[in-house]
Amino acid sequence: MGSIPITRSNFFMNDWAAGLAGGALIGLAAVLLLWSIGRIAGISSIASGALEGARNDRAWRIAFLVGMMVAGALALQFLPAPPRAQTGPAPLLLAAGFLVGFGTRLGNGCTSGHGVCGLGRFSRRSLVAVAVFMVCAMATTFVVRHVVVTVTASAP
Numbered sequence: 412m413g414s415i416p417i418t419r420s421n422f423f424m425n426d427w428a429a430g431l432a433g434g435a436l437i438g439l440a441a442v443l444l445l446w447s448i449g450r451i452a453g454i455s456s457i458a459s460g461a462l463e464g465a466r467n468d469r470a471w472r473i474a475f476l477v478g479m480m481v482a483g484a485l486a487l488q489f490l491p492a493p494p495r496a497q498t499g500p501a502p503l504l505l506a507a508g509f510l511v512g513f514g515t516r517l518g519n520g521c522t523s524g525h526g527v528c529g530l531g532r533f534s535r536r537s538l539v540a541v542a543v544f545m546v547c548a549m550a551t552t553f554v555v556r557h558v559v560v561t562v563t564a565s566a567p
């Protein structure tokens with residue numbers, strides 16, 4: 412079994428390279444935000460503060476969120492297209508988005524805040540949150556791949 416040689420044109424087409432580059436950029440952004448203005452890069456908290464926070468605390472939050480969107484747009488323009496995401500009916504996607512938002516409020520943060528920044532600061536609360544995220548993700552994956560698929564396949 413041979414391997415595909417990695418060239419400049421196909422570097423980001425490899426799963427590991429894209430993950431490595433993305434993780435490094437997320438970590439770099441988190442460190443730069445903490446170093447420059449002393450804030451934690453938890454996206455749900457940043458977005459929430461941009462909408463509901465104090466007026467004098469919104470500018471950096473809005474700049475951070477706009478920067479994420481601009482970076483995503485630039486990546487779509489200059490990097491090879493990612494594979495199409497699996498989509499579903501609009502009501503199901505809206506319900507899923509609502510549940511994600513509810514979960515971030517319930518857990519006092521999202522995976523970026525707890526997983527990247529919280530664990531990096533040795534936060535016990537973040538360790539518990541990430542463990543709960545992972546167990547729920549594994550349970551959901553099991554149900555979707557083995558329970559729902561089995562029920563759907565056996566339906567007449």
